[in-house]
Amino acid sequence: MQDEASQMVAELVAPPPHTRVVDACAGAGGKSLAIAALLEGQGQVIALDPSNGKLAELKRRARRAGASNVRAVHCDLLLPDDERLRGLESSATRVLVDAPCTGLGAIRRNPEARWRLGADELGRLTAQQSALLFAASRLVIPHGRVVYATCSFLPSEGARIVEAFLASQQQYSLVTAREIFGRARAQSMISGDGKYLSTWRFDGTDESDADGFFAAVLRKVRPRAA
Numbered sequence: 001m002q003d004e005a006s007q008m009v010a011e012l013v014a015p016p017p018h019t020r021v022v023d024a025c026a027g028a029g030g031k032s033l034a035i036a037a038l039l040e041g042q043g044q045v046i047a048l049d050p051s052n053g054k055l056a057e058l059k060r061r062a063r064r065a066g067a068s069n070v071r072a073v074h075c076d077l078l079l080p081d082d083e084r085l086r087g088l089e090s091s092a093t094r095v096l097v098d099a100p101c102t103g104l105g106a107i108r109r110n111p112e113a114r115w116r117l118g119a120d121e122l123g124r125l126t127a128q129q130s131a132l133l134f135a136a137s138r139l140v141i142p143h144g145r146v147v148y149a150t151c152s153f154l155p156s157e158g159a160r161i162v163e164a165f166l167a168s169q170q171q172y173s174l175v176t177a178r179e180i181f182g183r184a185r186a187q188s189m190i191s192g193d194g195k196y197l198s199t200w201r202f203d204g205t206d207e208s209d210a211d212g213f214f215a216a217v218l219r220k221v222r223p224r225a226a
Helices: 004-013 030-039 052-065 119-139 159-168 177-181
Strands: 020-023 044-049 070-074 092-098 140-150 172-175 214-220
Touching: 004 030, 004 092, 004 140, 004 177, 004 214, 020 030, 030 044, 030 052, 030 070, 030 092, 044 052, 052 070, 092 119, 119 140, 119 159, 140 159, 159 172, 159 214, 177 214
Parallel strands: 020 044, 020 092, 044 070, 092 140
Antiparallel strands: 140 214, 172 214
16 A cells, blocks of 8 residues: 555656656565556556565556566666666657655654654755766666655755755756646645645644655756767
């Protein structure tokens, strides 16, 4: 079972029919299967993960769901010389980066997480998140999109990562969550400025019962300069 916010991330990918989607940090495949369902069998989902154990679970779940358009690939996105990544460069219409994070957005389910998190761990995670986003951007075709997501309410794991990426990667621009979902729909699940999926509220106005997710959509508006 997936939390509502997790499903919203998959919906934010908005994969067009007959296209390739890369789930760059697939884990056991929850979002890969959600994206495969959105494609209705008319496209391909490439699920990447460095853990053989998680990919084995993904394959089992895909068989059970009848998701024949999901292909699991064991590789590490942060190893650019990994041969299994070469055929994927500039090949995907959508790339989802559901990055490893503190998981503080699900702290209601795991309240002990607050005691495990230290400054050093947060610094390690944000460096990894930034590196994963940069690496994933190499897989997108021109005019394709990267969706960056974390289960966290910390700006250092969300908007700051995205803003730093956009500042250094001029060939990308932001697609607002409001543009994808529409102004009226899911108003309680986007940031006040409409830019991002943001399901955590600090002002007591949260009417949903969703975990705290952040997600941003970045469009590749032109090829990388030589």
